[in-house]
Amino acid sequence: MKRTISTVPALLLALSLIGQAAPGAGVEDLTVLPPLVDGVAPSALLEEQLKKLAFAALARREAAYAQIKTPADVATWQQRQRASFLASLGGLPERTPLNARVTGQRDCGAYRMEKVLFESQPGFFVSALLYLPPGTGPHPAVLMPCGHTAIAKAGEVYQKASISLVRAGLAVFCFDPIGQGERRLRQPDGTTEFNSPTSEHQLMGISGTPVSLSLARAMIWDGIRALDYLESRKDIRGDRLGCTGVSGGGTMTSYLMALDARVVAAAPACYLTGFRRLLETLGPQDFEQNLFGQITAGLDHSDYVLMRAPRPVLIMAATQDFFDIQGAWNLFREGKRVYGRLGFPERVELVEADTKHDLAIEMREASARWFRRWLAGRDDAWQEPAFEILRESEILCTPEGDVLRQPGARSFFELIAAVAAPFTAERQRFWQESPRPAALAKVRELARIRPLAELPPFTSTAGGTLQRGPVRIEKLTLRNAEGTVLPALLFRPANTSTGFRLHLHEDGKQAEAGPGGPLEALARAGETVLAVDLRGLGELQRGKRPAGFKAPFEPNWKSATVAYLLGQSLAGMRTEDILACARFASDQWNEGRPVHLTGRGEAGIPALHAAALEPQLFASTRLERTLRTWTDVISTSRTRNQQANTVYGALRFYDLPDLVATLPGNELVLHEPVDAAGQVEKK
Template identity: 50%
Template sequence: MTTAWGTMLLLLAAATPAEDLKVLPASLDGVPPPGMMRAYLLRQVREASDRRAAEFEKGKAREQIAAYQARLRQFFIDQLGGLPERTPLEPRVVGRVEGDGYTVEKVIYQSQPGHFVTAALYLPKTKPPFPGVLVPCGHSENGKAMETYQRVSILLARNGLAALCYDPIDQGERFQLLDAKGVPQARTTLGHCLIGVGSILLGRNTATYRVWDGIRSLDYLESRPEVDPKRLGCTGNSGGGTLTAYLMALDPRIQAAAPSCYLTTLRRLAETIGPQDAEQNIHGQLAFGMDHADYVLMRAPRPTLLCCATHDYFDISGVWDTFRQAKRWYGRLGFPERVDLAEAEEKHGFSPLLRTAAVRWMRRWLLHADDAIVETEAKLLTDKQLQCTPQGQVMLLEGARSVYDLNRELESRLAETRRQMWAQKGAAAMLEEVRRLTGIRRLNELPALECQKVGVVQRGGYCLEKLILRPEPGIWLPALCFLPQKSAGPATLYLHGGGKQVDAAPGGPIEKLVQSGQIVLAVDLRGLGETQGGKPTGYGRFLGPDWADVFLAYLLNRSYLAMRAEDILVASRFLAHYQSSPARPVHLVAVGGTGPVALHAAALEPEAFASVTL
């Protein structure tokens, strides 16, 4: 009999529908809830793009253009956190390989003390001096040894131009994070993103290190006696196109440039594939008005060829938009012929057509040879033949320092500075500095949120109201308000990084608070719970599922921390007055990923909370 009753109870439980604690409808102004933040940020991207377009149109006279260029270059350097001081390169040629019409020298130098760079220098077998062309690699795991970069370097050398192709961090021989056996733990773009996490917290960017490696590589290239330092160029594809764009904008030594398969517009990037890995996102550049076209405009009127592919995932219409802007500015400066575009009807990649176009461009402007060279077959070297280090990785060299080491050293210096500032200025002044840096507004500056009740769930001894809270246009915060039959005393604002429903089950932590007589408001902060975008796969496993939206906000100079902290503040104010007069005290509970946000909100507005539990 006991077994029969047990089976019946199980069947009844299975037949009882589970509580539906979802609050939001399937569509929010035509967008599903997980797409809310992307849609919200995209509206701001378009607004920022329109503002920049209006600013671009003001640049008519040479003086206006020069001022625009100087302003953007300074902004760019500032957003990188400045650039390190130049230190001795300590270069060593560690090997030499003879090729058909060229020689390859294997080189190691230091962009910063102990921060080793491995490179291959391709030298023509004709009489020097030669122009020199820097070839930053794209995101190939084997870096400089990838077929594409060997072929373009060989093509340059066979046609009278020295080419220096170097390994980026986390590629080739420069993986920055090795295990005890020397095996890389983070490769290419993932490695760049992980470096970005620490760098961003320090006011730097992965691009800081990438750009500095490129500048120091140019230093090495121009130091070679075979190279004419007044005739330098730069060309690279994909991630190498990114670095080419950055370097040509910042380093005036680059006389001719040919970035490939990267430049589009930030608007089209955001509307299509979205932000990419860390170094391709410069903090606040959209808000400030620095778009992809500006990498070309900053160097005008020096010769620049935009190489692109019809079927690239970097949107082709954006490339043509950028090209048209550049063509107009170069025309205003009197040199329309110095900017051009080569489009291959291909997918993403440094195709033979684009490689050839880049080399022809370098010959035109660095050798004054406007001819139609062609690419012929070349014997490529193996990864082992191009290896510069004894064990294949710079981090196994004596005295090697990784980017992680460099960041740790900077953090140690900053920690001491912070300690002194807190001692000298006091807590109140330092909290104002926190407010300034984060952009979290004062509670009295934030508008009251709108509230819509969309449902009720009954439970024994209390009920759950389903509420939609609207702190601003484009943002919907789903919430559950737990109301006991008899409420007494304070209320609790309950936040959970996994969503409001995690601790909302019968018998859970929230129910215990409600049974003590408290009203509890459990809220999904923007981009969490029902509105969380992305997936916990790929980069999402390490950076969070919404990493792309976070980078989009980063481009807009919007901080998820600040936006969510303001959500907490207005929700607390709402709860203090909800069904209560006078206002009740509000306790704050934050679990998991909501902890740092709650800490900022409470530190800046301590009077808003009776207590804080993290």
């Protein structure tokens, strides 16, 4: 059967035939779903569906944990979880010369400070402060990664924590994380590229996703190389190293204490809670705090404690923290049980301060006592003395406060570019040498898209009709056995003459469904149109698209992050929505024949995947204002709404133009393709 496509001139002609709505006509309500669907607001359906998948995976992990009975069981668990952890990171880089140097010193009376620069990777500079107690040493030392504060090591909370520990007789190495302090991305005039470190981290993580370069991996490697630096110094005891941090620094402490055996004692603060309580409360947070596929792999927060058992860990939590305190206690009990199995229950403890999200004095004193006990052999009730903190300008490691002005310096975005550099040739070779079915099977694998036969079928429920002249509009609710619920509008012409179209719009089915709009025009021209809200779009969208500093992020970013934690992607999930909808529409209304497909904006990438993977379902494909290539995502720091569009590791094997190339040219229209910032590309 020869496939055809509705042309733009035909659409324009149809639009010209439509008059204005009749005077006095009532305002139409095109909403399909009720305020609650099975007790859940429509905008929360995607989130709830993903949480059910996550909770099922966490339940499997909890059942496996319950089987840990002996030290041998613990060792097996640790080996398996460590392997899962490293796999989620994509492994770790190779060690390269640190090229460390001290750029300045300061005598602060009760302690000394050295300003340090080192390269965790070639050209990837890390700025840090080394606080040294009196004497020549060697001193036990504590590594302190910072949390999400713009000025990082210069922030009051980190200065207080560092000075407190050095006054307790411990050296402290406090470093700026990627995208913070002297490592922020800046404009030529010195102003920061992004308004907050979390925004910078999120955009870095999104850009790294198509090449499977994890931001967490780079941040962890900074910490491991910082430990290398401490080991290299004669005034530091390399066999007495600890690690502590709060919030994002608590995340890094948790990662480092799990992976690096040199961390003799650790004290993560205001982070550990467990994914169950995290998802039940505030949801996933900053990009590096989430590893691809880790929930499905059974890797939970408590595993960062269990992996290092029986080495000492002090879990520090705040009663009023947004990282749930009950989750911290649940996690502590898991750790206490395993440490007890190994004969060292006293080596894991929990401190709860009745404060908010902060490194309160109760935590600072507790961690100082903890490190004095395990690193210095002094078990006493040490108390923090009074002290003053310094101005940011007094503790900069670089003249301009910007490591990227160092000769040969590289940003994280440049690391992404370096990783991606060989992929263009590798992709070309892959598609040239692989049979088409094998290449598309790899696409399925990476995007986690099941074959059509494995997708549960949709059923529909009618929800009322509207009449606009010769066009009848039916409200439908599509459901499947996996709990997916999609609202839809079916535009039926009086006489069908030009086929059936499945229409998908990033702003939802109602975006072009109004009186005199494009969907009515298509129906008046003889085409039956099914406009569907894919998961997370239209009525199913989590609020409005954000403005201000959150503008680069889509409203469903937390759901996209949970999908990432499950080893999935919204692009893949929505592709399955489209395939099941197309099959249902073909069988229900089009006598089993292929349907025309339109995808606009965020709906375009799943539409392209659907057309490439199951071409027999589609008579033609029209993509409007759709991202042209993922290489734009990795080559710019200023992406917009791209988290839902990315597939982890895809660019190692395919890009969007590779999928376009699988479709016959006479069956495909690319209308106003856009770049990663959402701007229409110039011809």
